[in-house]
Amino acid sequence: MIRAAGLWVVLFALWLLLSGHYQPLFLTFGVATCTLAVGVAYRMGTLDDESAPFHLAWRAVAYVPWLVWDILRCNVQVARTILSPKLRIDPAIVHFRASQRTDLGKFVYANSITLTPGTVTTGIVGDDFEVHALSKGLADGSEENEMNRRVTALEGEAS
Template sequence: MRKVSAAVSLFVFWILLSGYFTPFLLTAGAVSAILVVAFARRLELVDPEGHPVDFSGSALVYWPWLFKEIAKSAWDVSKIIVDPKLPISPVLVRVRSTQASAVGRVTYANSITLTPGTVTILAGRGEFLVHALTAEGAASLAEGDMDRRVTRFEGAR
């Protein structure tokens, strides 16, 4: 099932990149997609981690929220940069992560990094080391709102 969905996504990707719909080119695309999946299977790359299709539903809920957060904090960081006084108070904090799976932890770590103002330096089991540009940024991360949302994202498959 996962293999079929991987092959279909690759074929759609081919069509998007090519933009031609002649029988020869479509067949070539389909054959390439199937061959790539066949090789990837031999390399053991088609697993829940390599092609996490199970999360597509909950991603539709989580990503819009994440985009909003990114825009908000990017705006805050931009204000700090253009401020002549450069009001930064960088801190290193340890943040709890309650995700059970590797994909969940990676999603949380990447969400932290994507949000300007906070970067995950080390991502361990249950705890991340995060560098924050301001103490306020670190404090709002410690409240754990993002953590809860990622855990929900991970659980809702």
């Protein structure tokens, strides 16, 4: 129920932000639409931890800046690789072991790997991540281990 209320609040905030109209008529439409959307999500049974991950919200505040910094760092590295005249690439498939317990945690980890340039998750079997890297130096394990640790911390104890 808390999850439904949270989803409703987020949806309505989005409505207010994007519509830019604050007359009573439009507000009524907004309330009706958000209620309908939450009702449909409830009936479909999709209103769970994965569709409304509010329990991650406050820990994500610490994770997102680190991720953005990491993306920036890897971007500079990949840009250097592309601009070098001889194009020194060494593409490889590497495997990582993820320590997240929930599917949501694995999802966040896989997307973080893909979002960082130079590494793309191509497959997940259980805890085993198959990652394609532009050069082996970009996926030597140290950075991915750091990311793995942080995503596991993001996942937290409760789940």
